[in-house]
Amino acid sequence: MGSFLRKQPSFLLILLILHLGAREARALSSDGEALLAFKKAVTTSDGIFLNWREQDVDPCNWKGVGCDSHTKRVVYLILANHKLVGPIPPEIGRLNQLQALSLQGNSLYGSLPPELGNCTKLQQLYLQGNYLSGHIPSEFGDLVELGTLDLSSNTLSGSIPPSLDKLAKLTSFFIGNRGLCGKQINSVCKDALQSPSNGPLPPSADDFINRRNGKNSTRLVISAVATVGALLLVALMCFWGCFLYKNFGKKDIHGFRVELCGGSSIVMFHGDLPYSTKEILKKLETMDDENIIGVGGFGTVYKLAMDDGNVFALKRIMKTNEGLGQFFDRELEILGSVKHRYLVNLRGYCNSPSSKLLIYDYLPGGNLDEVLHEKSEQLDWDARINIILGAAKGLAYLHHDCSPRIIHRDIKSSNILLDGNFEARVSDFGLAKLLEDDKSHITTIVAGTFGYLAPEYMQSGRATEKTDVYSFGVLLLEILSGKRPTDASFIEKGLNIVGWLNFLVGENREREIVDPYCEGVQIETLDALLSLAKQCVSSLPEERPTMHRVVQMLESDVITPCPSDFYDSE
Template structure:
């Protein structure tokens, strides 16, 4: 299914006429045919030039059904040329599915001008699956059609030649037969190769599923498909790092859940399996709870509790009423508690790598639930991280992570600091052409702006004006100072998340934050590049991946997805 081309779902037949947007479609669910069932699906397509009617039948059976699924008038002159090819093509958008042509036949004929003409000739070319039943077996096939009516008459008078061509040029016939055999051999070899790759892939995925996917419950594809109404676009409630999230209503008990569907890219599947292996072992009140999973028909689906109050970014920027200060403090404390658990209390340390307000969900009591572990990585405690391709969302990424590609708990702390300042100020980490009215000046970078206010002794001006001063000034100052401490350019100066929890509850003092923002330690060229990149980002919710180099003077590439 591709919403860009207005597909109704992922299980349909469409007629595309010089366009990827179908002129007419039919939902195969109405005839109980599932293209991802793994069973052979047969299709018959007929076009009658005299009536200009195109007719399509689809069935699991080798016998053509009585009723077609699709009929439409088609002005063939607009689309057909005098000479054309008939062929097959397929695309899975990176899915693990394999498209195979088991058998096919094609026929083309012109109606006879005589009134007593015989029925149209049988198919001209036929390639059959050896496993087909009698309806498609080679024993029931008629011989190929003659080249022309006059040649057909000669055929009946000759026992050694099927048509006049073989009489005139035996060498041409031998050449055609040899070429045809060669093509069939190549086709058979390709089919064997495709199926061997398919079976190896399925075996690999099954092994992976048995070893990694050990979740609370395994759902069937059928019930999740029904819960999301065939993954209807109207049920989409969000987009993760490498997947789409749908609202689902379970058919058995009516429970409302969130179903996350893999994006079908090879990278997306790797991230989903990573998310499965990590989130399935975690248990914390401030993490989104995974109910179960599904791995069928080339799909990987995760089922989570649905958070009735949506994501934190929508509560901050799209709600009609401003989020009260008491809720904001509770949310920040909950996220800090979840990160302290991931960094220091799990058997293996978990680095989230994509902490942002859109990945923080809110339950019915406005308690924070951290989710979307598609970019998360597990490492042993106190082990030096490996350099990878930097991934995350611009505005939340630590400067040293952009340079080295090494994700640590301190890069998560920096992202949390950006979230703290965002929640307290009601401003996004990067705002293009911000007016800055009443906020002490214009700046596109939230961290830089708050640090400027801190240097000028006007830190409380960073508070969200929509709160209308309905907050405790000491609490607001403490929260903003925690945000600045976490956003320190020097990773060694950032506190641990356990210390942050203690600061927020008042059990520990916030460390002294210098009025002048510390140097990033990057070269001037690197700093200018990062600032210009941040200023150029208009969609701050986009995922950014940056290929980096550890050499002093080189960035190997930047790619915003």
């Protein structure tokens, strides 16, 4: 056989050609490669991509994808409301036969890719109800077949490009993007007001685009960096979750006995725990999964019942950073010193070999998310106002009366706990900073929190008091409406709760946002709360009030005037 092959070198060449030809025949099409690039950019979804396989010849059988039956080219991509988190990659522009693109109702962020202008056969483009930012690319003017463009309820800014005006078939929607301007929405851009007095000839379209690009080059660089940062935020967040599950998740079934053996200690703050270290450790050793009362973005929560009848909540945070120890302990001591009527009290912590076990007061009323959305009994109007005021006072105390000041970074309904009388307490304050990477500003905030995040935080990852105020405004709307920020009723309209409010304001129907099942609604206080919510969720941070001012407005405009217990720390 060997002599035969030596005499017939062309035989090997033929085999090689046939092999390469077979591989080429099985290779994924260019449209499929573009879609895999989109899949790679999206870091979180509801599983829609499970059958998107690289070994397929074409993507025509993939979920959400439609192809021409003859050419096998992708003609539509329908991925609306699939919990997608990530940027839209430039590779989407390779789908040059695409006729319909529907990505509304997700958590896509970053800039609109100018490469979409290459999809010149596109007829329908639905991107509403995401967190897209930056300018609308002028290249969209090349989409000569475009009939519908919906960019509403994002955080886009700048002037709407004049190139869209030449699209004769176009019906466009921009509502909910307060930073946009242009004649298409009857909003004069600031640059247009600064024309020379001698009235020179109006610039051509090319001059306009070149001048705008020159002015905004720095902004584009910042936007690009912000997009990369936001991508890293979500990617590292998902990696962190997978890492914990892989390395620690299976250990939960063994309870705390394995953890506490050899080298555990209890740290108590100011005598807040009237028990000896031995008593607490003994009780911890008997705990297992039956004691779990909740699972959140920062760890598992257990119910710790002592022999004298006192009950505490135990939050278990895994140690994922060996160098975290001293910094973590120092920050926990600061958090343990914070005492206020509307904050959940941190009593102490157990320092075990593999985790920190934070000991908090136990609140029997559960969290606000459960009460609003999962329990049959509805909160009446007075109860909702009381919860709003309590949450505002707790957050205001963190911002204005703590030294150093504390930015919460993760205000949402599941972090508002309720006692037996439905008095609100703000929980988990300071934990986002504790679990943050100092160099990259990557936090453990989970994807479900995106509905509460301020636009500038989505872009930069930098938290301020004003990003907390925005989240409080979303929380306020959630309490008034009885709906989560990304409730299906909003998503169906291509909106989130802030976009829905903006839409209703434009229609002069903002009162319709109130929960129809809420009893005892008072119109005067509803109007005052809606006015406050609109200020808190302004797209411009400088237009949002401070939390101290929020408390003042609640007490003067909503609550019957009475002496403030803002500084009550009992």
